Amino acid sequence: MSAAFSRDVLRWLVALRMPVILAALVVASTILTGGRFAQLDNLVNVARQISFEGLIAFGMTLVIVTGGIDLSVGSLVALCGVVGALVMRSMGESPPALAIATGLACGIAVGGAIGLSSGAIIARFAIPPFIVTLAAMLMARGFAFIACHGEPVYELPSRLMWLGRGFVGESVLGRMLPVPVLVLIVAYACFAVVLTRTVFGRQVIAVGSNEEAARLAGIAVRRTKLIVYVITGSLAGLTGVMHSAKLMAGDPKVGDMWELNVIAAVVVGGTSLFGGRGTMTGTLIGALLIGVLNNSLNLLQVEHFWQKVVLGGVILAASLIDAGLRRLDAR
Amino acid sequence: MQTSTPRIQFDAVTKTYPGVRALDAVSFDVSPGCVHAIVGENGAGKSTLMKILAGATRADAGTIRIDGRPVAISNARDAQTRGIAIVYQEFNLAPHLSVSENVFLGRWPRRKWFGLVRFAELHERTTRLFRDVGLDVPVRARVETLSVAQQQMVEIAKALSHSARVLILDEPSAVLTPGELATLFRVVREMTARGVTVLYISHRLDEIFELADSVTVLRDGRHVSTRPIREVDRRTLIREAVGRPLEEEFPARESRPGEVRLSVRDLSAPGRFAGVSFDLRAGEVVALTGMVGSGRSSVAMALFGAIGSVSGTLRAGAMRGPFRSPAEAKRAGIAFLPEDRKREGLLLARPTRENVTLAHMSDVSAAGFFIRRRERSVANALMSRLGIRGSALEEPAGALSGGNQQKAMLARWLQRPCDVIILDEPTRGVDVGAKFEIYAIINDLATRGAAVLMISSELPEVIGMADRIGVMCRGRLVGILDNAGRAVTQEAILRLAVGEAHP
Numbered sequence: 001m002s003a004a005f006s007r008d009v010l011r012w013l014v015a016l017r018m019p020v021i022l023a024a025l026v027v028a029s030t031i032l033t034g035g036r037f038a039q040l041d042n043l044v045n046v047a048r049q050i051s052f053e054g055l056i057a058f059g060m061t062l063v064i065v066t067g068g069i070d071l072s073v074g075s076l077v078a079l080c081g082v083v084g085a086l087v088m089r090s091m092g093e094s095p096p097a098l099a100i101a102t103g104l105a106c107g108i109a110v111g112g113a114i115g116l117s118s119g120a121i122i123a124r125f126a127i128p129p130f131i132v133t134l135a136a137m138l139m140a141r142g143f144a145f146i147a148c149h150g151e152p153v154y155e156l157p158s159r160l161m162w163l164g165r166g167f168v169g170e171s172v173l174g175r176m177l178p179v180p181v182l183v184l185i186v187a188y189a190c191f192a193v194v195l196t197r198t199v200f201g202r203q204v205i206a207v208g209s210n211e212e213a214a215r216l217a218g219i220a221v222r223r224t225k226l227i228v229y230v231i232t233g234s235l236a237g238l239t240g241v242m243h244s245a246k247l248m249a250g251d252p253k254v255g256d257m258w259e260l261n262v263i264a265a266v267v268v269g270g271t272s273l274f275g276g277r278g279t280m281t282g283t284l285i286g287a288l289l290i291g292v293l294n295n296s297l298n299l300l301q302v303e304h305f306w307q308k309v310v311l312g313g314v315i316l317a318a319s320l321i322d323a324g325l326r327r328l329d330a331r
Numbered sequence: 332m333q334t335s336t337p338r339i340q341f342d343a344v345t346k347t348y349p350g351v352r353a354l355d356a357v358s359f360d361v362s363p364g365c366v367h368a369i370v371g372e373n374g375a376g377k378s379t380l381m382k383i384l385a386g387a388t389r390a391d392a393g394t395i396r397i398d399g400r401p402v403a404i405s406n407a408r409d410a411q412t413r414g415i416a417i418v419y420q421e422f423n424l425a426p427h428l429s430v431s432e433n434v435f436l437g438r439w440p441r442r443k444w445f446g447l448v449r450f451a452e453l454h455e456r457t458t459r460l461f462r463d464v465g466l467d468v469p470v471r472a473r474v475e476t477l478s479v480a481q482q483q484m485v486e487i488a489k490a491l492s493h494s495a496r497v498l499i500l501d502e503p504s505a506v507l508t509p510g511e512l513a514t515l516f517r518v519v520r521e522m523t524a525r526g527v528t529v530l531y532i533s534h535r536l537d538e539i540f541e542l543a544d545s546v547t548v549l550r551d552g553r554h555v556s557t558r559p560i561r562e563v564d565r566r567t568l569i570r571e572a573v574g575r576p577l578e579e580e581f582p583a584r585e586s587r588p589g590e591v592r593l594s595v596r597d598l599s600a601p602g603r604f605a606g607v608s609f610d611l612r613a614g615e616v617v618a619l620t621g622m623v624g625s626g627r628s629s630v631a632m633a634l635f636g637a638i639g640s641v642s643g644t645l646r647a648g649a650m651r652g653p654f655r656s657p658a659e660a661k662r663a664g665i666a667f668l669p670e671d672r673k674r675e676g677l678l679l680a681r682p683t684r685e686n687v688t689l690a691h692m693s694d695v696s697a698a699g700f701f702i703r704r705r706e707r708s709v710a711n712a713l714m715s716r717l718g719i720r721g722s723a724l725e726e727p728a729g730a731l732s733g734g735n736q737q738k739a740m741l742a743r744w745l746q747r748p749c750d751v752i753i754l755d756e757p758t759r760g761v762d763v764g765a766k767f768e769i770y771a772i773i774n775d776l777a778t779r780g781a782a783v784l785m786i787s788s789e790l791p792e793v794i795g796m797a798d799r800i801g802v803m804c805r806g807r808l809v810g811i812l813d814n815a816g817r818a819v820t821q822e823a824i825l826r827l828a829v830g831e832a833h834p
Contacts, residue, residue: 199692199699206689209678216637216669216676217689217743218661276680 014325018270018285021318025289029296037296044178050265050291051180052077052239052246053258054284057265058191059232061283064266065195066228067208067275068122068129073236073262075140076114077255080107080240082144085153085250088160096157103160107241108234114140115233122229123222133229137259144252153250164246180242187235192280204228208275265290268318289318336399338363338528339384339497344393346379352552353379356393359547359557363398363496366519366529368543368560370536371572372762374732375549377532381499384530385417386410397497416490417499420506420760422482426475431457433474434489460488464521479623480511487518491527498522499530504538505759508622508788509825516542534762536565537791548572573764581795582767584774586815588798589613592782593665593751595634598643598653603629604806607643611751611782616773618793618814619786621803621828627786628670630803631753634784635667636660648750661690666744668737670755670786676740679729683719683739684710686728691746713742718768734765741772752776755786770796790821802827 013020029037036042056073063070084107091099118136122129168177195201203224206214215221244250269286271278293314297307337360346354354376361367369377382388384395386407394401397413404410410417424433431453432439440449440456457470466488468481477485483503490498500519504512519529519542533539539546539560546563548555548571555571556563569580593611598604604626611617619627633641636654645652650663657667669675677686687710688695695706711721717738723731728739737757744752757773758766773796777783787793793800800812802824810827812819 193700197701197703199696199701202685202689202692202701205681205685206678209681210674212675213669213677214689216635216657216667218656218658219689220656220658276678 010325017321017325018282018289021321022285022289022292025292025296029292029299033296033299036299037292041175042295042299044176044181046288046291046295047181047184048178049295050287051178051184052243053261053265054184054287054291055180055187055239056232056235056258057262057269057283057287058187058280059228059235060262060266061191061269061271061278061280062195062204062228063129063232064263064271064273065204065208065275065278066225067211068225068228069133069263069273070115070118070229070232071130071133071259072114072118072136072140073232074255074258074260075137075144076111076233076236077240077243077258078252079114079140079144079147080111080237081244081254082148082153082240082250082252083107083110084237084241085156085244086147088157089153089155092155092157096159099157100160100163104238104241107244108237111237111240112230112234115229115231115236116226118233119226119229123225141252148250148252150252152247152252153244154248156244156248156250160245161248162245164242164244164248180246183238183242188280188284195278195280200224200227205276208277210276261290264315268315286318289314336363337361337396338398340394340396340399341380342394342396344380344383344390344395346376346383346388346390354383354390355552357549357552357554358393359554361528361530362545363528364523364526365544366523366531366542368531368533368539368546369549370533370539370546370568370763371549371555372764374551375572375762376552377549378501379552380549381417381501381530381532384410384497385415385499387417411493414494414496415499416493416495416497418483418486418490418501418503420502422486424474424482424485427473429471429473430468430477430485431470433485434460434492436489457488460492464488464491464518466518478511479506480508480514483507483515484518491522495527497528497530499532501532502534502760503531504533504535506623508625508828509790509821510622510829512538534760534766535789535791536568536763539568540565550574569763572762580767581792582771582774584616584777586615586777586798588615589780592647593634593784594644594646596644598630598633598641598645600629600633600638600641603633603638604803604808607808609801609808609811611784613750613780613782614777615798616777616783616785616796617799617801617811618797619784619801619803620788620790620793620824623788625803625828626806627788627803628755630808631667631755631784631786634660634751634753635665637667664750666690666749666752668740668744668752668754668757670759672736672740673729677728677736680727682725683714683728683731684724686739687713687724687742688746690743694746709746710742713745714739716745717742717772732762732765733760734762734768737761737765737769738772741769745776748779749781751782751784753784753786756788757785758787758789758792790824793824794819794821800824804828804830 060070084103087106088099088103091102114136118132121127121132163179166179167175168179168182203219206219207221207224211221243254265287266283267273268289269282271282293311297310339361342358343356344354345356357380371377383390386404386409389405402413434457435453440452442449454470461468466484468484474482503515507515523529531543543560545559547557550572590613591610592613596608598607607630621627632638636656636659641653647663647665654660688706695702695709710724714721714724719735719738728736758769773783794817797814800814800819801808802810
């Protein structure tokens, strides 16, 4: 059956489109930068650059697969970073490990709590997630400034720096594996398993595919929606504290536009904004794609303004290729 | 009735989709001014043939002649100019616009300046059109406020406003109640009297025998027969459509009602229904029928905890309701197949396997993680029990035929033995062969001790399947007829359904 065969080939193409595009971009970057892109320390750098937004993107993938959106994550990074920093500074007398652990816990808790309130409102009152999380975005940003009176929070425990800028097993591995990258890899593995292998993941997909059908199959639709916002908020909280560790300051201005970068990574990774369809691998590749592109444009010393133009174009092109291939597949 | 030239002649019309021969040299004639029914199982090629005639898709080979002249219909506009109109199962109406605006969509009478619409003239033209065919629909009402039956009439009026000579109705009765069906028949007869040829696609043989002048049977993309309706009977038609003899239209079942499985007392939902009381016993099939809007489906939804603010009492086994969510009703041992399987039942883009295991995922998982081998084997076992081929398991549910989709929905609830199963229009849009299989499954469920509540607007099905028949009228359960001998008449049900009689 040649028709069936060409159909299989097409399926493969559709399934592998993202890795292929990424590989092409990597090859092109390596050639254009005369090999500088492919040097180990640069690759490590790319990985570290994408790890913060990439981490949030896994939660965002869950949210988008349910058919929702979360615009508050950028502001949550700032708010939770500030809150974590304030907690750690106030615990200056305690052992640093305890202070850092408490700061992390508080940051994650604040992010989770705001996710919970957004999720609760979305699930209970059926208000579009866009509006609810837009409101949360504004409020969280405001609270971030209020909490620290507009001034970045310094005087953090010096060992905190490891969390944001350190390397795992530096004495053995050297500067191969930045801590945020390890967090990213672990999170990727966990979230991929959650989405594809667990009952919760199936519920997320069911809610996004057909909410009414999910409800009538006895799935707790509201609870599912609530949980994805809690997860995403918590991830933004974790990222916020890690980002404070990177800067060694809790800065209320950070995370600006991150929500859009995160959504871009998810969507470039092939997750449908209409819900029901998406993968963690796609999101990881989407984040890498954007990271590689930014990095190589930097290496090529392309002007900052042009970088934005190119990035926008690439997001558009990736979506068009995605749409085109899926239309072919649907025939 | 037969005149010299046929209105439509299909001559060796052929259409191939990748891997499927949808139409294989189909040839037959349709006389002018008559109702010509087309029957066949899903996938027989009815819809493809109609789409070709309406210009929605093109034939690979063959000719179509209209009034003796060969015509090339390559798009919908071509069809329109040749006087061919089609009313699909899914309506194409703009819900926020008025009836008139919809009927003349894209052809509104305009003023000279700024293209302002002459609304008075628009409504007048619509009123005149409606009067001509005897339609009673308020022309200024917004379409979203109309009943499904009224919306269908708007679609028909829209088709007629193009001065159609051929009107294709694709499963028009699927969304109608018996009363509304009578209106549709009246309008169809009115149109044929005015010389319009109506091509009528339906799975319901009663309608065809009542309405059609002639009938064409298609099977597996081939033309089987075209005859005047007088010369065929039900059995022949079914045999030709299915390709094998069917013993009976409704499989027999020995009824042995057991203990009460579901007890409903004074169940009410404001604005939907009130004071509904009945018992449902193990091993019996009870049908609930009535006009659309009589509250049948609402009762089903309320029993399953799918609508809010329900009062009264409900007992299912040890649990008391009304249940606040479908999840709670599920725990009480109630299963529910919604009316619109595409909108309310299936995850169309997901594999059938996931659709089948959706309601009882905990059975195929441990600590929240799927055991993939167990999920596959459970889904496989259910599918083979219901006669769906195993290869369908990984196909998206949307790719299955209507009958197989319905079976997949049934499979979802058969994973665990259920005490009570509520089926809302279980055979809607399902072809004759698959219907019989679904009836057999329903009977099997009852025989194994489930209490079955079947909601249906198809009266032959109600009478052929149910042990007792509950009839609803304007939100009340106006009567429960004993149908142990399958002897209840359609008239008896209809009288109750329109509120004329008390049992």
